[in-house]
Amino acid sequence: MKRFVSISPIWFIVISLWITGCSPAAKQPQEHALQGNTMGTTYSVKFYGQPAIDIKALQQQMELELELINDLMSTYRPASELMRFNQLQSSEPFSLSEPSRKVIAEAIRVGEQTGGIIDITVGPLVELWGFGAAGRIVAQPAAEALAAVRGYVGLDKISLHDNQLTKQDPRVAIDLSTIAKGYGVDRLAEILQAAGINDYLVDIGGDMRVNGSKPDRAWRVAIEKPVAGTRAMQRIIEPGDMALATSGDYRNFFEQDGIRYSHLIDPRTGAPISHRTVSSTVLHPSSMTADAYATALHIMAAEEALQFANKYQIAALLIVKTDEGFSELVSEAFQPFLSEEER
Template sequence: MTVDPRIAIPSGLSPAAFHRRQAGAPVLSCAGETMGTSWSARIVAAPDGIAARIQAELDRVVGEMSHWAPKSDLSRFNRSEPGRWQPLPVGFANVLAAALEVAEKSAGAFDPAMGALVDLWGFGPPGPRAGIPDAAEIAAARAVSGRAHIEQDGRRARRTAPATLDFSGIAKGHGVDRVAEMLRSMELPDFLVEVGGELRGEGIKPDGQPWWVDLEPVPGSRLAPIRAALHGLSVATSGDYRRSFAHAGRGYAHTLDPRTGRPLENQVASVSVLHPCCMLADAWATALSVLGPEAMALAEREGLAAHMVVRAGSGFAEHLSPALRTMLG
């Protein structure tokens, strides 16, 4: 049986927006690969060569903050001498500042300095491991992990211990924002940009419609879909079905709880966050996933439009923040 979608409309989608459409203009679709995943874009009245410019911008993001690329600025930072201040590119500095802010507001549910634990569980550049780490290994990795070991002063930062940064929970969203800002600087106001499932929509399509996007459904869930108008709005989703591994008949999700150093066990299947900034939507989706259903109180305090799906026996339960309920009318 087909279930009609619930419609989420941002407050910024006013009648005036529809009068600014570029009626009859072509919509270019282009795509490529970045950050170990894919990207795509739909752009109204795009000039020739735009795909190459998008790829170049995303390549710059990788060059700044990929922990998989040994020559990236992030990898160099992770090899720097503890205690020594390191200069940062503007994008790197902005992402680190945002990550530390979300870490503080979420009481450590999101943490950008988890590289040692990510590697330990087989989700980092060293690759998958045989078996799972024991308590002593986890304790050792936790001792050199966490935001408490990172200090930032504007365009510079330093490690106070051998902690390593991992921007996996925020870099894709930042990449979306970088492309979006590049397009806006080129006076291309109408587009939908996606990197690895994280999206940002601006403006209006030539037919007068906003960029309609369904929030990513949890496989096997029969919950009514939510269809959002991405008009000056981004959406990011963190799901336990995206990446995991099995050991001794048990699945382990890729999202780690910084407070325990272990994969999540709170039955959260997915969290989607709608926010004007895709970078922040990305980070908050991870933080709320770690916190579980009680995170809805934090989402309300922060004014976040959030949708959480939790496994409940053989089915699923959902939680909607007040900001999202307002968008749904």
């Protein structure tokens, strides 16, 4: 299946610790695990419920929902709703489906709150720098080409009224890769809850949402150490009934003349970020919103990101590369998720 953008996912490790010696008479909910491919990555769902659940029908419902999201929001499907808007060569209002309207409205809200750092019109810049559907490049774009594209990038180039989306310039194109995967996680969680399942973990390419608990303990999630070519844990947390998203750039970049170009584009400069934050993790009730905030905080410089997170009570963990290794910056809202010794 084609993906939204060619971004290697930030993976999480779900830590399952089982308590042995339980009473044989105790009836434990049955564990179920589902998995598959979507959005250029994989999804996995783990939950606990009674044997009467029709697992096949439940997974079919989930995969139909994921297909719908791809058909609406993928930039890799030429006939998707999003691509039909992008290909529109006029400033006539475009009618959106309710899922697309919801996602775009939240992207605009977060974009305005961050001063344009989250900008869903940044798609042409992503393509220009070789991180979009057109494929990789090996050298930075010419200054003239960059200036031309920046002329039609910006949240002020689109407007949303009810379900009507309008572009001011026919060249405007939207990319929802900073938020659509999180929306997919939320939708799978809603399907589980509608089926009466309240103890679950949903993961799409590293964006997660957990609810309830395992039969013996809370869900535990390990945040990956941001080192290319290895799978190691930075820390383990118990997120509770929350979503978790991480943005990182240590696996998706290109180098030219000794300069490293990240896949994350700062709309303020039109160029890839160049600071030393290597990953940003956000906890939020909504995976869609956590997805957007994690990207925004990663694009910001570390101190700017921490100030923003504290201002808006966002639970965030930033990992910054130093000459000695890695250091962590933790927002005030993230403090409850640390161990008692670290608070």
